[in-house]
Amino acid sequence: MTILTTPAGIATGAADALRKRPGADVAGATFKWLLIGATVFATGFLAVLLAVMIVDGWDVLSGNLWYFLTHGFSQRSAGEAGVWQGIIGSLQVALVTGVFAVPTGVATAIYLVEYAQGNRFARIVELNIRNLAGVPSIVYGLLGLAVFAQTLRGFSGGTTAIAGGMTLAAMVLPIVVITSVEALKAVPDSLREAAYGVGATKWEVLSRQVLPAALSTILTGTVLALARALGEAAPLILVGAATGFMSFGDANMLETFTGPYTALPVLIFNFARQPGADWGVNAAAASVIILVLVLAVNGLAIYLRNRFERQW
Amino acid sequence: MTQEPDATVPEVTVTAETAASQHTRIDVSGAAAAPMAANRADTQTVFHCDGVHVYYADFLALRNVSLNIAAHEVTAFIGPSGCGKTTFLRCFNRMNDLIEGARVEGSINYHGVELYQDEVDPVEVRRRVGMVFQKPNPFPKSIYDNIAYGPRLAGAKRSELDDIVERSLTRAALWDEVRDRLKTSAYGLSGGQQQRLCIARAIAVQPDVVLMDEPCSALDPIATGRIEELIAELKTEYTIIIVTHNMQQAARISDMTAFFSVQANEMGQRTGELVEYAPTSLIFTNPDDPRTEAYITGRVG
Numbered sequence: 001m002t003i004l005t006t007p008a009g010i011a012t013g014a015a016d017a018l019r020k021r022p023g024a025d026v027a028g029a030t031f032k033w034l035l036i037g038a039t040v041f042a043t044g045f046l047a048v049l050l051a052v053m054i055v056d057g058w059d060v061l062s063g064n065l066w067y068f069l070t071h072g073f074s075q076r077s078a079g080e081a082g083v084w085q086g087i088i089g090s091l092q093v094a095l096v097t098g099v100f101a102v103p104t105g106v107a108t109a110i111y112l113v114e115y116a117q118g119n120r121f122a123r124i125v126e127l128n129i130r131n132l133a134g135v136p137s138i139v140y141g142l143l144g145l146a147v148f149a150q151t152l153r154g155f156s157g158g159t160t161a162i163a164g165g166m167t168l169a170a171m172v173l174p175i176v177v178i179t180s181v182e183a184l185k186a187v188p189d190s191l192r193e194a195a196y197g198v199g200a201t202k203w204e205v206l207s208r209q210v211l212p213a214a215l216s217t218i219l220t221g222t223v224l225a226l227a228r229a230l231g232e233a234a235p236l237i238l239v240g241a242a243t244g245f246m247s248f249g250d251a252n253m254l255e256t257f258t259g260p261y262t263a264l265p266v267l268i269f270n271f272a273r274q275p276g277a278d279w280g281v282n283a284a285a286a287s288v289i290i291l292v293l294v295l296a297v298n299g300l301a302i303y304l305r306n307r308f309e310r311q312w
Numbered sequence: 313m314t315q316e317p318d319a320t321v322p323e324v325t326v327t328a329e330t331a332a333s334q335h336t337r338i339d340v341s342g343a344a345a346a347p348m349a350a351n352r353a354d355t356q357t358v359f360h361c362d363g364v365h366v367y368y369a370d371f372l373a374l375r376n377v378s379l380n381i382a383a384h385e386v387t388a389f390i391g392p393s394g395c396g397k398t399t400f401l402r403c404f405n406r407m408n409d410l411i412e413g414a415r416v417e418g419s420i421n422y423h424g425v426e427l428y429q430d431e432v433d434p435v436e437v438r439r440r441v442g443m444v445f446q447k448p449n450p451f452p453k454s455i456y457d458n459i460a461y462g463p464r465l466a467g468a469k470r471s472e473l474d475d476i477v478e479r480s481l482t483r484a485a486l487w488d489e490v491r492d493r494l495k496t497s498a499y500g501l502s503g504g505q506q507q508r509l510c511i512a513r514a515i516a517v518q519p520d521v522v523l524m525d526e527p528c529s530a531l532d533p534i535a536t537g538r539i540e541e542l543i544a545e546l547k548t549e550y551t552i553i554i555v556t557h558n559m560q561q562a563a564r565i566s567d568m569t570a571f572f573s574v575q576a577n578e579m580g581q582r583t584g585e586l587v588e589y590a591p592t593s594l595i596f597t598n599p600d601d602p603r604t605e606a607y608i609t610g611r612v613g
Contacts, residue, residue, distance in 0.1 A: 204465055
């Protein structure tokens, strides 16, 4: 850097000093290419995974997809087996998970942010909840087996979709709480003050200003948590979804919640365990189906978010 | 509506000159403010403050403030940053209740009611004592809903709302600019328009007092000028207390001025206090306290 002292010096040196020099910001350019490389690696990895699954499962996906989607599990041959029970089971489990995790989680977050307002108790609870989000899912499976399937047998009916859903609810609850807490904290205090300033009660401030403002973020976090629950196999295997069998018989929709159940990830696990290449095709095809299901759920999240954001 | 401001405040139009002539200099060092209030007509005084201390947890933010706020006047609070003027302003509608650990001691009397006794509902206080904030903070809703929000809470009928919205926006000198887009988002307005919207929102519930916390600090000079004109008009109907960093603004728009200063104790904690409270014309021409003079002439602060 040249120190320019006199006006004459500034004038004569200007053209030279202002000229672009190649290589002036090598670090910045390098960093940019590193970032691009990381992005390509991350998305490329997913693309390869997806491609491999589609190629491996192509026989099922292209040939008898409808049969595969609408028929139940069969141990006799890979060609006879389908994922119908898994789809229904996963949706049931996800529904139970949502029913238990969402109201509880959002309510917890509202209490922590709006009522406890960062007092010592709230800080301790929040810290613990953040730690709980890191607990391996298999541990929740043990909890589910001990508490939801056995202690609460009278309510859940044993190792049923209800017990499985409650287990996953316990697992995703910390995620729901944390995303909701962040969503509520992101609502600016100026909005709360504006509402209090015209004579709103706490309930009116919460229900008409804070929650609507935080809703899109809460919804997004909640649905993402449900998507994670949809993909879990380990805890469900512990809480009774291991058989891969589910006979509907004459059972109505409500009764299936309290009978034997299975879920898509558990089915994939079962398919993959069977000997023979054609079972592998089934596993790959079922993986594509669960991906589509999760994508559909995420799409719903985006739709809901956009819908609620447009309201103002 | 839940209240009729005209029932409590007589319809007197107080011009700046007559208001100023009624005031004599007020000694704020002791309890002399109390007899002052007794000397004046009771209906003239909206707030009567005596020995107000404000704490945030153990920290004393504001020490021993005694002053009276007169009806239909503009009272300005000036002083350096951290002197507690905003803290004091937020005492008048119990906004400090929202801050964890904030505590108000002493007496703030509003039309004969002690504001900080247990029986007082802060929600009702805030309906009578509205507030306009430093940064324009419209609700993320339509212009119409921003204005209608408060009246709806107060139980206004749907059929009354159109009138209230038009009246409030007209009063805030915004109606002509937004009449064709009432249903569009308030976020589409400029900063100055948003602040006038916030003023309209505050007066839509027909308050008695409007508190303004540096309402022009985020605005350009033209928008500031419009807000100042608005304040001059609004004082015929409302009592206005305004915090400002801009001394010219205080001189232009206020009838009474309170100068706050800040003092640090040996532990470095900075506590605000009221230095001088007098008619604006006196404060700016012939201040009593050397600290006031130093501040308004720009030698400190």
